[in-house]
Every structure is written in C-alpha cells, then in structure tokens.
C-alpha cells in the first residue's frame with residue numbers, strides 16, 4: 002500500500018507542476034485521499050462484465066486507478082491534452098478517467114451524477130446474481146444533490162436491495178464552503194439508517210483502518226447483495242483544484258507521512274528508504290512528463306469522436322420514436338411484483 006500511495010502522491014504533485022508550468026489547463030485530484038483510495042483499488046474485483054465490480058468514481062480517485070494497475074503516464078497524457086491519452090484522446094480534464102476493461106465508468110465533472118448512473122449497473126448485477134458489486138464514490142458536499150438521495154432510495158427498496166457500496170469521502174469542504182455549515186446531522190453515513198442500510202464512518206486517512214473498513218463493507222455487499230453506506234474522513238491536501246491555488250495545506254493530516262512514521266517505528270522501512278522511493282517516482286514522472294509533452298495533439302476533427310451520438314436525434318430520431326411503437330420493446334423485468342400488478346392492474 003505504501004508504495005502505491007507514494008506513487009499516487011508523486012503523480013498528483015507532478016500534475017500540479019505541469020499545470021502551473023503551462024503543460025495543462027486545469028488540475029483537480031486526490032492528494033490526501035491515497036490511504037483510502039489505494040485500499041479501494043486493491044480490494045476491487047477488477048475486470049469487465051457483471052461478475053466484476055463496477056466503479057463509478059470521483060475526480061479525486063487517481064490512486065484507486067493506480068492501485069488497480071493503471072499506467073501513471075496516461076494521467077500525464079490527459080493533463081497535457083495529447084492524442085495518446087487513452088481516457089479521452091486529450092479532450093477531457095485531468096483526473097477524468099474511464100476504463101471499459103475494468104468496469105470503470107467515466108468520471109463526471111458535474112458532481113454526484115455517478116450516484117444516479119451507479120443504480121443502473123447495480124440493478125443489472127442484482128438481476129445477474131454472482132459476486133460483482135457496484136461501487137460509487139463522491140464527496141461530502143455533493144450529498145446535498147438529489148442524485149445522492151435517489152441512490153439511497155433505489156439501493157434500499159425492500160425485497161430488491163442493490164449490491165452497492167455507497168462511499169462518501171468526506172474532506173469537510175465543498176470548494177470553499179465548510180461542511181459543518183451545510184448539514185445538520187453529525188455523520189453523513191447516518192442518513193443510510195433511515196433506509197435500513199448498514200453504515201459505518203471510518204478514518205480514511207489511516208491506511209489500516211481504511212483497508213479494514215473497506216474490506217468489511219465490501220464483504221457484506223458481495224455476500225448479502227445489499228447496500229452499505231461508508232463514510233471515510235480524508236484530507237484535501239492541495240485545496241480544491243488549481244482554481245483555489247493548489248498549495249500544500251500544512252494543517253491537514255498527511256496520510257503518506259503518517260504511514261511512513263508507522264513503517265519506520267515498526268522497523269519495516271527506514272526513512273532513507275521512504276525518501277529514495279519518493280525520489281525514484283519523482284524522477285520517473287519528471288522524465289515521463291518531458292516525453293509526453295512531445296506527443297501529438299489531437300486532430301481538430303477528432304472533437305466529434307465519442308460524443309453521445311453521431312445521428313441527428315433531435316431531427317430524425319425525435320420524430321420517429323414517439324410515432325413508431327415497433328421501435329420500443331419492453332425489457333425483460335424481474336422486479337418484485339405486487340398482488341395488484343400480478344392481477345393485471347398497473348402498479
């Protein structure tokens with residue numbers, strides 16, 4: 002875990018430097034969340050399809066992707082907006098990953114959208130059975146959005162509970178608004194109790210607590226096929242984004258420094274070894290950023306690739322669909338039915 006955390010921190014620091022040096026337009030990322038996010042990436046059942054975990058992550062989740070085995074150089078490519086960026090072909094912000102082969106859904110900039118889309122993969126996994134679960138993660142301020150409430154409702158319908166691990170990484174801020182001014186309850190996780198959900202609040206800054214908390218929650222969702230709302234306290238070590246200055250915040254708890262203190266105290270690593278590990282990653286990423294800066298920019302015409310549709314759905318599609326019922330087919334449905342719906346009345 003330590004090595005992945007160091008790698009993730011060095012990557013975020015390199016991305017910040019790139020943005021400041023004119024090698025990127027905007028930075029947002031997850032320094033301060035490495036302990037929790039690395040544990041999540043290591044524990045996820047990686048792969049494609051319903052029997053693997055679906056991940057609907059946050060723009061601060063770079064460490065999760067690294068822990069799953071992503072190449073850090075690809076994150077530099079997205080920052081530099083070069084055509085070789087495998088996530089968006091140089092067309093999206095840094096930290097906006099997606100990886101079909103690992104069920105990692107695209108990160109959204111509008112906050113909380115992921116809590117609504119995650120319901121879809123969780124329903125598919127409920128119907129399919131098996132071991133795969135849906136994991137959705139976002140920040141604390143975003144939980145004020147209706148999408149979060151929709152997620153709690155859909156995840157907990159009696160008799161059709163969804164295999165969903167609902168995560169809130171609570172850094173105490175929504176850009177510049179402090180969390181304690183925004184919601185009356187002490188713990189966001191407590192909201193799950195009203196829906197009959199299992200919940201927990203953990204210290205996401207401590208690598209051991211994060212790993213154990215996640216392991217337990219995931220085991221429950223995987224076996225019981227029911228939701229779990231997990232709130233993890235984390236730090237926001239370089240502020241909100243480049244828009245807020247992206248300077249190191251001395252007063253926040255630093256999970257990398259803390260794990261290193263523990264490793265040294267337990268004689269598992271020396272502080273020299275910790276320093277050299279960091280220096281190695283820094284050097285590697287510095288060199289990689291230079292190489293990436295020489296890679297080609299996307300061709301202008303590629304702006305039309307991977308957009309929602311290449312058809313005229315407003316003109317042609319919108320006219321056809323409502324008038325031609327043959328285009329619409331009822332999907333196979335295994336929702337629980339009420340007595341009324343069994344006897345033919347609308348439910």
Ligand SMILES: Cc1ncc(C[n+]2csc(CCOP(=O)(O)OP(=O)(O)O)c2C)c(N)n1
Pocket residue numbers: 061110111112139140141142143144172174175176241
């Ligand atoms: C729907 C929507 N509203 C507002 C914003 C502007 N915005 C971007 S990040 C952010 C704060 C999000 O805070 P939180 O959910 O706690 O996540 P954090 O960034 O702190 O990890 C806001 C309000 C947005 N991106 N999308």
